Amino acid sequence: MDLAPRAPLQASARPPAGSLWLRGWLVPVGxxxxxxxxxxxxxxxxxxxxxxxxxxxxxxxxxxxxxxxxTLLRAAPLILTGLAVALPAQAGLVVIGAExxxxxxxxxxxxxxxxxxxxxxxxxVPLAWLxxxxxxxxxxxxxxxxxxxxxxxxxxxxxxxxxxxxxxAIAVFNHLVEGPLRDAASLNKPSTLPLPAExxxxxxxxxxxxxxxxxxxVACLLAQxxxxxxxxxxxxxxxxxxxxxxxxxxxxxxxxxxxxxVAGGASAGLAGAIEVMAVHGSANASxxxxxxxxxxxxxxxxxxxxxxxxxxxxxxxxxxxxxxxxQRRLDLPDATTMVLQGLLxxxxxxxxxxxxxxxx
Amino acid sequence: xxxxxxxxxxxxxxxxxxxxxGLPLAVHAQAPITVGVIxxxxxxxxxxxxxxxxxxxxxxxxxxxxxxxxxxxxxxxAVQKTMEAMINQDKASLIFATSxxxxxxxxxxxxxxxxxxxxxxxxxxxxxxKHPKNVGSFFGYIDGAQYVAGVVAGHMSxxxxxxxxxxxxxxxxxxxINAFTMGARSVxxxxxxxxxxxxxxxxxxxxxxxTNSLIDQGVDVVTCHVDGPKVVxxxxxxxxxxxxxxHASQAALAPKGYLTGAEWDWSTxxxxxxxxARNNKPMINFLRGGLKEGFVKMSPYGASxxxxxxxxxxxxxxxxxKGDFVIFKGPLKDNKGGTxxxxxxxxxxxxxxxxxxxxxxxxxxxxxxx
Numbered sequence: 182m183d184l185a186p187r188a189p190l191q192a193s194a195r196p197p198a199g200s201l202w203l204r205g206w207l208v209p210v211g212x213x214x215x216x217x218x219x220x221x222x223x224x225x226x227x228x229x230x231x232x233x234x235x236x237x238x239x240x241x242x243x244x245x246x247x248x249x250x251x252t253l254l255r256a257a258p259l260i261l262t263g264l265a266v267a268l269p270a271q272a273g274l275v276v277i278g279a280e281x282x283x284x285x286x287x288x289x290x291x292x293x294x295x296x297x298x299x300x301x302x303x304x305x306v307p308l309a310w311l312x313x314x315x316x317x318x319x320x321x322x323x324x325x326x327x328x329x330x331x332x333x334x335x336x337x338x339x340x341x342x343x344x345x346x347x348x349x350a351i352a353v354f355n356h357l358v359e360g361p362l363r364d365a366a367s368l369n370k371p372s373t374l375p376l377p378a379e380x381x382x383x384x385x386x387x388x389x390x391x392x393x394x395x396x397x398x399v400a401c402l403l404a405q406x407x408x409x410x411x412x413x414x415x416x417x418x419x420x421x422x423x424x425x426x427x428x429x430x431x432x433x434x435x436x437x438x439x440x441x442x443v444a445g446g447a448s449a450g451l452a453g454a455i456e457v458m459a460v461h462g463s464a465n466a467s468x469x470x471x472x473x474x475x476x477x478x479x480x481x482x483x484x485x486x487x488x489x490x491x492x493x494x495x496x497x498x499x500x501x502x503x504x505x506x507x508q509r510r511l512d513l514p515d516a517t518t519m520v521l522q523g524l525l526x527x528x529x530x531x532x533x534x535x536x537x538x539x540x541x
Numbered sequence: 542x543x544x545x546x547x548x549x550x551x552x553x554x555x556x557x558x559x560x561x562x563g564l565p566l567a568v569h570a571q572a573p574i575t576v577g578v579i580x581x582x583x584x585x586x587x588x589x590x591x592x593x594x595x596x597x598x599x600x601x602x603x604x605x606x607x608x609x610x611x612x613x614x615x616x617x618x619a620v621q622k623t624m625e626a627m628i629n630q631d632k633a634s635l636i637f638a639t640s641x642x643x644x645x646x647x648x649x650x651x652x653x654x655x656x657x658x659x660x661x662x663x664x665x666x667x668x669x670x671k672h673p674k675n676v677g678s679f680f681g682y683i684d685g686a687q688y689v690a691g692v693v694a695g696h697m698s699x700x701x702x703x704x705x706x707x708x709x710x711x712x713x714x715x716x717x718i719n720a721f722t723m724g725a726r727s728v729x730x731x732x733x734x735x736x737x738x739x740x741x742x743x744x745x746x747x748x749x750x751x752t753n754s755l756i757d758q759g760v761d762v763v764t765c766h767v768d769g770p771k772v773v774x775x776x777x778x779x780x781x782x783x784x785x786x787x788h789a790s791q792a793a794l795a796p797k798g799y800l801t802g803a804e805w806d807w808s809t810x811x812x813x814x815x816x817x818a819r820n821n822k823p824m825i826n827f828l829r830g831g832l833k834e835g836f837v838k839m840s841p842y843g844a845s846x847x848x849x850x851x852x853x854x855x856x857x858x859x860x861x862x863k864g865d866f867v868i869f870k871g872p873l874k875d876n877k878g879g880t881x882x883x884x885x886x887x888x889x890x891x892x893x894x895x896x897x898x899x900x901x902x903x904x905x906x907x908x909x910x911x
Contacts, residue, residue: 378646
């Protein structure tokens with residue numbers, strides 16, 4: 182990898198570095214606190230004690246080993262689908278079709294990993310996972326390559342095309358799962374042939390969270406390094422920041438756009454593959470649980486920074502885990518978690534106004 | 542538990558478990574218990590989830606029973622963690638997992654980890670030797686109620702065209718379409734049912750489009766099998782045609798056109814399963830029932846239902862309740878001209894062959910996609 186110095190895109194007069202660093206942290210933390218405060222007002226307005234609600238959120242999402250594992254397990258797929266939005270965003274694209282790439286990733290993994298696993302001795306089953314994971318990444322990447330090509334060659338708006346193509350992907354997924362790829366034994370829940378239970382991806386040592394969490398974290402780290410430390414990443418950011426200028430200096434903007442899309446699609450495809458190989462065992466309608474959609478929220482809240490995707494995904498996982506306890510303990514409706522998510526989202530976007538200019 | 546259900550269970554081959562003895566009898570008849578109930582959609586969906594929540598509300602009124610509920614839990618790790626959280630954080634010892642998709646792998650996986658907790662799943666097919674002993678499946682034979690609704694619809698229809706908005710062409714759905722159609726055609730064999738598959742359980746826009754399209758084709762009674770029949774029934778009412786409900790009662794949504802509906806009465810199995818759990822009785826792994834056992838019921842007749850239709854509906858319900866009438870028996874043709882059930886074959890409601898249904902009967906206009 183060709184390491185280039187991290188050149189600031191804008192060399193105007195700026196405040197001292199320490200203050201920048203502080204604001205870089207203060208703003209997101211302050212935004213989250215402001216969002217939580219607004220949520221406290223909301224629950225008070227509907228007749229609940231905010232302190233009890235916050236204590237319940239802490240207990241449900243973060244206050245015990247069980248709660249943390251609950252949170253992390255729910256966060257695992259969101260890291261990868263968040264990355265699926267964050268990577269194309271580096272090239273200035275708003276691609277929101279991760280659910281479609283996830284669907285194809287899940288299909289590809291089930292088609293590839295299941296027959297391979299049945300041929301392998303138990304100790305070599307990880308080879309089937311590798312094949313399934315690569316197949317999922319390839320399928321998701323290929324699907325997103327189309328979005329990139331449409332954008333680069335024809336100027337088609339990638340937000341619209343990715344959203345609409347996502348519906349096509351889901352329809353194809355359902356057609357294949359309920360038709361040609363259906364396991365005849367899956368009567369009332371049409372599914373592809375399942376991985377045997379002993380061939381499923383297991384949990385991380387000492388945890389009850391599958392390996393998808395670690396893969397997601399590694400993917401984010403790699404993405405962050407490539408984006409902020411490599412020439413490729415630098416070119417990508419230039420192309421995203423000002424495509425015309427990038428073209429003038431001779432950067433292959435079209436290729437960069439397609440590659441950024443492929444990387445995003447591969448990330449969502451991997452999420453689908455892991456859902457099949459670690460959770461469901463087969464591809465079926467339950468796999469499409471909206472992780473791709475939540476990934477959009479995650480990436481925007483993380484300001485499309487791959488490293489920030491990790492804590493934001495964990496926050497979302499924690500909110501989901503906490504929402505579960507809020508329902509059971511306080512009889513709050515499920516929509517409460519949507520309100521909390523929404524308020525945090527708005528608060529974080531509004532917090533942008535307080536960021537130093539070149540960090541926006 | 543009445544003797545007839547015993548015999549029903551025996552027919553299903555599950556008596557070995559049900560009548561297993563040797564577990565200590567409960568000391569306190571009213572031992573307190575915490576029950577967790579999990580829904581895949583909103584509790585107030587006028588449909589599948591509401592029917593489950595109504596039963597949970599009845600459990601809440603039982604002394605010593607504490608109910609914790611969670612709605613909109615997807616069929617992913619989320620439901621695994623919800624079940625575990627109910628056990629760890631709420632001390633639940635009986636879990637009702639009410640969505641079909643919860644069963645494999647989610648319920649099976651968590652049940653193995655918590656062998657002392659009872660997991661009762663709605664709709665699954667618990668199999669001895671294959672599934673954990675602390676897992677049970679309960680379900681209702683609602684095709685009987687669909688048949689009765691079909692009889693009423695058959696009497697009320699003037700155009701002789703009925704409509705059915707269906708989610709997915711799975712056996713459970715096909716069985717309802719067929720039973721509804723056969724009920725209507727028992728009144729008048731010239732009646733046909735047009736079916737439209739929307740492709741998924743909750744597709745409100747497509748459900749409205751399908752209903753409108755059916756009405757444009759001349760259908761004057763519509764029913765459905767989707768998670769929330771609200772949109773179908775409301776659209777029918779707005780367009781001035783009649784409707785039959787499903788899952789729960791949608792009468793409030795269609796005061797003019799609502800005829801009747803096939804409803805679940807999950808409080809029957811819920812109460813039985815809670816009593817078994819709190820009194821430490823043997824695990825009930827396989828529990829099924831229909832009109833007779835009170836697992837399903839009919840919505841009260843709507844205002845517009847004629848006296849003749851009521852009489853015919855009541856008669857059909859009575860003979861199905863008595864058990865001397867079998868819906869699926871040969872010779873039965875499918876809608877492609879082939880034989881669905883050969884002459885002389887009678888498939889009782891409990892027959893597992895019916896849980897593999899893959900055809901639409903004569904009189905249904907439409908085909909099974911893919």
